[in-house]
Amino acid sequence: METLNQVAPVWIHINTLLGGLFLLSAIALVAARQILAGIRFFVLQSTLLAGSLFVLAIPTTSYHLIITGSLVLVSRVLLIPWILRKTLHKSVFTRREIIQSFNIPTSLFFALVLVLLSYFVTNPLLSEANGVFIVSSLPTGLAALLLGAYTISVRREAAPELLGILSAENGVYFAGIAIAGTMPIIVEIAATLDVVMVAVVLGLLTRRIHKNTGTTSVGNLTSLREG
C-alpha cells in the first residue's frame, strides 16, 4: 500500500468521518436497552465498516479491498443479522430492559475511558505508520474491540454478550484491514466464515439455554462454584 501516502485528502476525511460514526455505533451498543436496537446498531456498525473498506479501495484502486468490503457486506450486514433473528427466541426481542452491572451513564463513562486508552496504547505505534488511513483506523478499531470486551463483561444476558463479540470482531477488522490490507484473500474468506460460525454457534446456544431454563440470563452461575 505504498500509494496510500499520496491519497487525496478528501478520502482521508471521509474515512475519518466513517471511523467516528463507527465508534459512535460501538458506544451505542454499550448503552442499548433493547436487543432489537442492539442488532440495528450492529448492522449500522457493519455497514460503516464496509463503507470504510470501499473508501480505502477507491484511491488505491484495489480490487482486493472491494472483495473484502463485499464479504463484510454479505456476511455482517445481511447474513449475521438474519441468523440472529432466526435463532434467537421471539421473547428475547420483546424484553424491554437489558440487565447491566452498572447503570448506563456509568457505562458510558467507562466507554469514554476505554476510547482514550486505545488512543494512548496505539500512539507509540503510529510513528511506524506508512499509510495515512492507519492514523485514524488503528485507534478506532482498538476502541471498538475494547468496547465489545467491556460489553461482554458487564452484560448478564446471552444476546447482548453475543453482540459484544461481533462488535469487537468488527473493530478488529476496522483496524486490521487498514494495517494489513494485503492479507491473502483466502484468509479473509476463512475469517468471514469464522465470524459467521460464531454467530451460528452462539445463536443456537442461546436458543437452547432459553428452551431449557426459560431465561437467557447467563451471569448467575451459582451452581458452578467451589463448595
Next chain:
Amino acid sequence: MDLIWILLLPLLAAFISALPLRRWIGPLTTVISSVAGFVLSIRVALFVSQDHSYTFIHAWVSCDAFSAITLVLISFISLMVAIFSWGYMGHVIPADSPKKSRLYFVGYNLSVLSILAVPIVSQMAMAWIAVALTTLLSAFLVSFDSTPQALEAAWKYVVLTSLGAVMALFGVFLLYWAANSAGISEFSFEALAKGAPSMSPAVTTTAFLFILVGLGTKIGLVPLHTWLPDTYGEAPIGICALLSGAEASAVLYFMLRLVPVALSANYDMGSWLVFFGLLSAGVAVLLLLQARDIKRMFAFSTIEHMGIIMLAVGLGHTEADFGALYQIIAHALTKSFCFLAAGLVVMNTGSRKLDDIRGVIRSSPVAGAALLVGGLAISGIPPFAVFTGELSIVKAGLSTQHYLVIALLAVFMAVGFYAVMTRVNRMVFGDPKTVTETKLPASAVLSLILTAVPMVALGLYLPSHLEHLLQGSARVLGGY
C-alpha cells in the same frame, strides 16, 4: 499428501458417523480413522526426524520438528479418547437414542479435525482460524448433557475463548503489518521467526501481548481461567481428556511458535511469561486445595501445568525450552490418562463429588488402581514422565540463576502434590459408603492401558527419534 489425508480422515469419519446406520458404525469409523491418522502422523514425524521438513504447500501447509511432535501427540490422544468414548458413551447414552450417539461422534471428529489443523497449517493467520475453530466445533460437545449447567458452561467457554480469539486476531493483524513493513513476504511461523530482528519492536511487542492475552484465555492462564473449571466440570469426560490433552497442547504450540519472535523484539517479554506462569501455577494450587469435584480438581491441575510450561518458556534458555516441550508431552498424556481414569471412577460410583467417592479400590480395583496411578503421575512422582519434565525445568531455572522463581515454583508443586494426593488417597483407599459393582466397558479400560504405556515409558527412556525431534523443536523455540 500425508498431511492432507490426516485432515481428510476425520472429515470422512464425521460424515459416516452422521449417517443413520447401526449404532456401532459411528464409533468404529472414528477409531479406524484415528488409527490411520496416528500411523500417518508417525510417518510424517519419522520423515521430519531426519532433519527434513515436510512441505505440502510452501509456507502454507508444512511440518517441522515442533509441528510433527505436536501432531503425533494430538493424534495419539484423539485415538485414545475415541477408543474410550466407544465404551463410555455406550454406557452413558441410553440404547434407545442412537441420534445422540451420532451427534457425539460427528462433533468429536469435527473437533479433532480443527485441533489437528493447528500444527499442520503453517501460515499464521490460517493457523489462527484453526485455533478459533477448535472452540466453535467443540462447543456442542461441552453442552452435550444439555443440563442448564452444561449449557451455561458451554456459553462461558465459547464467549470467553472467542473474545480471546478476537483479541489474538488483532495481534495477528499487527504482526502481519510489522512483517509486511519489514519486507517479509511470507506469513509463516518460520519466516516470522527468521525475520523477527528486522521487524518493528514496538508493533511486534504489542502484537504478542494481544496474542498472549487472547490465547492465554484459551489455555486458562490466570486471571483468564474462570471458564476452564466450569467447562471441564460439565463436559463429557472423554471431551475433558481431549480439551486438556490435545486442544490445550495445540494452542500452546501456536503461542510458543511466536515466543522467539517476541523475545527478539523485546527480551523483557520473557519475564512476563515467567510472571504469568508463576501466577497461574500459584493460583491453581490454591484452587486445588478447595476442589470438591474430581473433574474440576483435574481442571485446576491443568491450569497449574500450563503455568509451569509458560514459566519454562519465559526463562529463554535452550535447556528450559527442552523441558517445556517435554512437559507439554508429559502433561498431555498424563492428564488425558487422569480424565479417562476419572471416567471409570465416575462410572463406578455414579458421582463426581469427592465426598461421595470413597474406597474405589474395593468396589472396582481397576478404576481405583488407574486413579492412583494417574494421581501419582500428574503430581510428579518418579519414574513418570511429568517428574522428568519438571525436574529438567527446575534444573534449567537453577542453572540460569532464577533462584526465587524456582523456589516459588517448588513450593507450588509441593502444595499441588499435597492437594492432589490427599484427595486421591481418600478416593482410592477411604471407607466406601456402599460397594457398587459396575461392569466397566472393555474399550475404556483398553484406552487407559494404552495411554499408560508412553506415560510411564517416557519417564524411563527417551527414544532417539523423539529426542532428535525435541532438540529440533527446542531450536525452533530458540529462534533457529
